[in-house]
Amino acid sequence: MSEFLDEHIAAVRAAAERIRPHVRRTPALRTDLDPGLRLKAECFQVTGSFKPRGAFNAILSLVERGPRPNGVIAVSSGNHAQAVALAARTVGLPALILIPADANPAKVAATRALGAEVIQENVTFANREQRLREMMAERQLTLVHPFDDWDVIHGQGTATLELLADEPDLDVIAAPLGGGGLLSGAAIAAKSHSSKLKVVGVEPAAADDAYRSWKAHRIVALERTPATLADGVRTTAIRERNFEVMFGRGLVDEVVTVTEDEIAAAVRLAWTRLHLALEPTGALPVAAYIAGKLGTGRIGMILSGGNANLETVATLLTQ
Amino acid sequence: MSEFLDEHIAAVRAAAERIRPHVRRTPALRTDLDPGLRLKAECFQVTGSFKPRGAFNAILSLVERGPRPNGVIAVSSGNHAQAVALAARTVGLPALILIPADANPAKVAATRALGAEVIQENVTFANREQRLREMMAERQLTLVHPFDDWDVIHGQGTATLELLADEPDLDVIAAPLGGGGLLSGAAIAAKSHSSKLKVVGVEPAAADDAYRSWKAHRIVALERTPATLADGVRTTAIRERNFEVMFGRGLVDEVVTVTEDEIAAAVRLAWTRLHLALEPTGALPVAAYIAGKLGTGRIGMILSGGNANLETVATLLTQ
Numbered sequence: 001m002s003e004f005l006d007e008h009i010a011a012v013r014a015a016a017e018r019i020r021p022h023v024r025r026t027p028a029l030r031t032d033l034d035p036g037l038r039l040k041a042e043c044f045q046v047t048g049s050f051k052p053r054g055a056f057n058a059i060l061s062l063v064e065r066g067p068r069p070n071g072v073i074a075v076s077s078g079n080h081a082q083a084v085a086l087a088a089r090t091v092g093l094p095a096l097i098l099i100p101a102d103a104n105p106a107k108v109a110a111t112r113a114l115g116a117e118v119i120q121e122n123v124t125f126a127n128r129e130q131r132l133r134e135m136m137a138e139r140q141l142t143l144v145h146p147f148d149d150w151d152v153i154h155g156q157g158t159a160t161l162e163l164l165a166d167e168p169d170l171d172v173i174a175a176p177l178g179g180g181g182l183l184s185g186a187a188i189a190a191k192s193h194s195s196k197l198k199v200v201g202v203e204p205a206a207a208d209d210a211y212r213s214w215k216a217h218r219i220v221a222l223e224r225t226p227a228t229l230a231d232g233v234r235t236t237a238i239r240e241r242n243f244e245v246m247f248g249r250g251l252v253d254e255v256v257t258v259t260e261d262e263i264a265a266a267v268r269l270a271w272t273r274l275h276l277a278l279e280p281t282g283a284l285p286v287a288a289y290i291a292g293k294l295g296t297g298r299i300g301m302i303l304s305g306g307n308a309n310l311e312t313v314a315t316l317l318t319q
Numbered sequence: 320m321s322e323f324l325d326e327h328i329a330a331v332r333a334a335a336e337r338i339r340p341h342v343r344r345t346p347a348l349r350t351d352l353d354p355g356l357r358l359k360a361e362c363f364q365v366t367g368s369f370k371p372r373g374a375f376n377a378i379l380s381l382v383e384r385g386p387r388p389n390g391v392i393a394v395s396s397g398n399h400a401q402a403v404a405l406a407a408r409t410v411g412l413p414a415l416i417l418i419p420a421d422a423n424p425a426k427v428a429a430t431r432a433l434g435a436e437v438i439q440e441n442v443t444f445a446n447r448e449q450r451l452r453e454m455m456a457e458r459q460l461t462l463v464h465p466f467d468d469w470d471v472i473h474g475q476g477t478a479t480l481e482l483l484a485d486e487p488d489l490d491v492i493a494a495p496l497g498g499g500g501l502l503s504g505a506a507i508a509a510k511s512h513s514s515k516l517k518v519v520g521v522e523p524a525a526a527d528d529a530y531r532s533w534k535a536h537r538i539v540a541l542e543r544t545p546a547t548l549a550d551g552v553r554t555t556a557i558r559e560r561n562f563e564v565m566f567g568r569g570l571v572d573e574v575v576t577v578t579e580d581e582i583a584a585a586v587r588l589a590w591t592r593l594h595l596a597l598e599p600t601g602a603l604p605v606a607a608y609i610a611g612k613l614g615t616g617r618i619g620m621i622l623s624g625g626n627a628n629l630e631t632v633a634t635l636l637t638q
Contacts, residue, residue, distance in 0.1 A: 318630060
């Protein structure tokens, strides 16, 4: 095993210890659909997604390292917002979350209910990075980036660490791929477990920047924020840390893309056969399975979350 | 502990050993909704409901006791059909299932896919018991009753036995109540664990025969098959064995009823907050929780299954 992998798996293991009191050990479920599948159901994680793993590791590490920060800041319209809010409240730090003005009001309310200050005024998907820099400077807050952060990557890796502790004989690990935080962590845990364990990232074809980056051997950014049912993976580009882990070091074997129809079918299949209420992003590995893109053998799927918009899902279920 | 309870908990424990190779140990999930809740998610059981616990215990016990039966027969339009088909196939016995002609074609197909012979012609909800007696006599088959059978009751009790092994400090156990097989088994396991553990059955107000039987201290039957979203508990009356366990011996503390609106709200809450795709029957304890009828403390809920009709559920989700 390489020095790079040694160092990072040690950090993932340390993250697991650090966050243990604050997160749930989610089950690795089996299903009648296919005896080879193992489902890491992160929809049962606190706040309904895997995101607290990274957020807790980042914020607890910040406080451990000192000096104590004034507070933390994040930009997110989704699961990262709630995760940062919860982790900050747990350690007694103020949290400021920038959420684009057109975001789902239920998610804004959930973030506020966790004690965070939310700013939506004049925040758009396009200008949110600039607004973030302004607010960071103005209030001297520390950024918790959703994926371009080693602590976050190591925290997300704990999901795969747990899955492999429960199911050591997997042939494939598949995870959703947006900014690459979850998949980078998964790849570190998987390749440290066995170099033969195949690691696959699943991305919507409509948001295929990471697929293109993998093919081009450099970071390729989309020109605009993509439209996809899988609203958790609408990032336009991965960043350096994620590129290095996944493609530079080659810890990810393959990126596969799925169509919107396959994502919709995956949400339906998750309900009817897996009995899991997944958000479309969380169902991405199921979509790749339906499309026959995960190969055969024992396949571990990281099903990343369950915070679906109910109207969207109800529409999908009857298509 | 009474001799009655001693004898029956021993049979539940024996059932757990007997069926172990054939069923899944489902997780006891926690949820952000309420830190006191523990969810025994039987939607993840083989075939998508708790029913194989009882069916396997009954059919394996039949074969153990000998002489080897010609085959088994059951009448069911739902989860018991698939459970009996699977258990019979596993031990190599033919299974004949009578399913009313107007049943959900998907459930008929699932039962046939498990190797059972299905008869639907001239089978109605009203005449099915008579047709059953005719076919039993004609083919010399052994009945696997869905709830009026000690082996079935003991098998269903294993769900609560597992839940209490994982969560020994519960104050309340709540389970759906139709024919009473699941609740009878739950009551035996719960009261053997602690006489202080409160056992609650949850029934739709539209199908309240067990509630009336509890109040009347005798079996009260409904005049006709009730209409309720919770199509797994449409039985018109419990039977002697269930009455004895639940009310005669007093192992069930309370029966509560829920409205159709509460059942619909429970299915929605299960999706949005519990991230479980439950069938309406499986959500009955959640409905009672919403209605404030389960009291406080640590509440274990047996969420019995997830085989929902997708169209029905999609309609409920957007109500």
